[in-house]
Amino acid sequence: xxxxxxxxxxxxxxxLFKAFTAAEEIHVKQVYNHSDNTLDFFRxxxxxxxxxxxxxxxxxxxxxxxxxVIPEVAAKLQQKDALVVHTxxxxxxxxxxxxPRRGVFYxxxxxxKDNEVxxxxxPFCLEAxxxxxxxxxxxxxxxxxxxxxxxxxxxxKKLHLSAVFVCNFVNHLYAVGEQICQKSEIPFEILKPLIAxxxxxxxxxxxxxxxxxxxxxxxxxTIDAHLQLLESSExxxxxxxxxxxxxxxxxxxxx
Numbered sequence: 001x002x003x004x005x006x007x008x009x010x011x012x013x014x015x016l017f018k019a020f021t022a023a024e025e026i027h028v029k030q031v032y033n034h035s036d037n038t039l040d041f042f043r044x045x046x047x048x049x050x051x052x053x054x055x056x057x058x059x060x061x062x063x064x065x066x067x068x069v070i071p072e073v074a075a076k077l078q079q080k081d082a083l084v085v086h087t088x089x090x091x092x093x094x095x096x097x098x099x100p101r102r103g104v105f106y107x108x109x110x111x112x113k114d115n116e117v118x119x120x121x122x123p124f125c126l127e128a129x130x131x132x133x134x135x136x137x138x139x140x141x142x143x144x145x146x147x148x149x150x151x152x153x154x155x156x157k158k159l160h161l162s163a164v165f166v167c168n169f170v171n172h173l174y175a176v177g178e179q180i181c182q183k184s185e186i187p188f189e190i191l192k193p194l195i196a197x198x199x200x201x202x203x204x205x206x207x208x209x210x211x212x213x214x215x216x217x218x219x220x221x222t223i224d225a226h227l228q229l230l231e232s233s234e235x236x237x238x239x240x241x242x243x244x245x246x247x248x249x250x251x252x253x254x255x
Contacts, residue, residue: 108124
């Protein structure tokens with residue numbers, strides 16, 4: 001049985017807790033957060049605390065915390081005879097330098113507390129400063145997911161950057177599309193099959209090879225018509241122009 005202490009109560013921590021408690025070979029012994037009122041979800045399910053000094057013993061301490069507090073909290077765990085890991089996509093393993101045994105346990109997914117996720121499909125990006133602890137992280141990841149990858153801190157920063165493009169930026173474009181529909185009293189649901197098919201394509205082909213639309217066709221009349229429709233929103237107009245230019249440059253089209 002692998003014993004875990006989970007530090008944090010945000011989206012990542014909440015979903016990890018659910019996944020861990022569903023795994024037979026993992027026991028979440030305790031959940032920590034500095035704010036007591038955020039511990040309500042966990043209170044009747046495991047031991048909770050608001051004090052670092054009251055952390056119980058465990059095999060792994062998982063810091064599912066905001067990036068800027070990870071080094072500070074890790075420094076307080078340096079005397080623990082256990083593996084200390086964080087879950088951040090953009091923080092290097094060196095943020096845990098005060099801990100003799102350190103690593104990274106990064107689930108690459110977008111999390112919202114109210115939305116359930118299928119952990120068997122979530123890739124875990126793992127790193128550790130010893131081969132034995134890397135194997136331990138692989139074992140833990142294997143108990144809740146079928147996918148894990150050994151990814152260095154340098155690689156993970158680039159991966160996190162890529163994730164911002166394919167998730168956060170794309171989601172904002174969904175929001176812009178929804179806003180345009182709403183202003184014209186068009187149901188946004190009409191676009192959902194298109195969104196699903198676009199997502200399906202990249203599961204089996206390079207995104208570069210399945211690019212469609214007026215930009216890659218260099219359809220100037222359609223592009224100009226779209227820009228005219230966006231005259232009331234300079235920000236969205238600039239986004240359209242920038243992405244059109246980026247697509248054409250990427251694919252070697254002349255503007």
